[in-house]
Amino acid sequence: MPATPRDPHGWDPFPSSRSEVEGAREASSPDAASPISAGQLAFDDPDFLTRAETRGLRLQLEWMKPELHLIEAGIRSTIVLFGGARIPEPGTEAWAARNESQKRNLEAASKYYDEARRFAQIASRHSANSSGGKEFVIATGGGPGVMEAGNRGAKDVGAVSIAFNISVPHEQEPNRYVTPELSFGFHYFAIRKMHFLQRAKAIAIFPGGFGTLDELFEALALIQTKKMQRIPVILFHREFWQRVLDIEALAELGTIAPGDLDLLTYAETAEDGWEAIRAFYDIA
Template identity: 55%
Template sequence: MTDPVPPKRVFHPAREEAELAAQATESPQTTTPTYRLAFQDLDFLLREDLRPVRFQLELLKPELLLDEAKIASTFVFYGSARIPEPAKADALIEAAGTDHQRRIAENLRAKSKYYDESRKLARMVSQVAPDAEGRRHFVVCSGGGPSIMEAANRGAQDVGKESIGLNIVLPHEQLPNEYVTPALSFRFHYFALRKMHFLLRARAVAVFPGGFGTFDEAFELLTLIQTGKVKPMPILFFGRDYWNRVVNFEALVDEGVIAPADLDLFTFCETADEAWAYVCRYYAGTDSSPGC
């Protein structure tokens, strides 16, 4: 006699219960909001009291799907949504109507080279082979928007690899760029949860010139490492001249608000080749060494 095999589950799956609930006979009792299944009641889920549940859902959904996609680690790309690709940079200058607008357009054109560097770096890191268990490493991950983010996703697509886009609901719609892998395109309501997913799998971060959003993401990461909440990793600030112009790092040391050693938490670089070589040196001889 063979051993009995118990069933995997005894409760009906939630999907079946939801389908059954939809067939309920209409009556004054069954058509009220109180009678809806809680997980099908959008008005209930959007109550202020349910914010902790929505936090949990927004943390859990990408985590489960990225696990199922066997994405073990990512290479995160931060940077401006306003820097044009070189082919479109001159159009900004031509469209400028004032001297101030022209100066801004020229500054953006000068930084357009970083679109190409972001795209090139993404091509390089995307070619790291999966490990023995089939888990993928250094998968390109961006904010899913235009400019530097677009370049990163585009670089991965150039070499036939998938990439992640972590988009956010904004007052003015920011659609995912066309190069994000559709099955890895996520949308967030909470900035905090989005930033957490940027870092949960990050093993290297490229920080290109950017504004408030880039500052927010990059300096939160530096703070997490400085305070020991996150282990050190390669953090690559592209454009030494730009960053030293907009942030006086040495002044922070001189003022005593950071330690001299805190400046070692990141490194400056100018090119994709330089950045990838640094990451390879950083992980050389470790179990996490990328396929350089």
């Protein structure tokens, strides 16, 4: 088999593993009921790749695949937008409501959908105009609710956006506003979180549930312990957050330093949130 150049930066004299897989499949007997697992190429053996013992390989692959795509797309930085999957678009039914009270509350919370969409429009417009869509790119979890609003806001202004989708029972499919070539699927929450924060220049957090809280505290812990550079962490709608979290109580007790309260910025509107980012990075 002749060597084929695959490396865009030079000559690669080795045949690709893909061509080897295709050749092995062509050479296999059509009468065989199934391939013999032990004799399969390791990287073409789903049974081997999904064993408990190969979890480390899957973790590495799950990090590497989106990373290579993002490098090839030239994405240099992101604004990560977190928020509740169950918050509906205004005028639509709250699909996740368990009773009438929840239905009313979730439908009233649809204002957060609109605010997230407007914030994504503002940030994406700046991204497109200042860097050709390579800096401050909106990244969400790719699901419904506030995540959908973020991807939708980017699409409204003709900008790209990223989805880091997770396989969970109610949010397995990315929303229809995600840029298809920047939509990534994950099994492992830990690797997904790495990708959320790896290029983040700001985190915009709208009201949500356990997942949103988890993502908030992951970022705060990394910034507090200096495992990550300080970036704006913006909580939208102070009333919601102060009802749900009493961060000041942690400072009063002494389990966090008083200065740790400054890691959070509150915003009421999309414009407030963008102004916090603009001021932090001295954007004209």
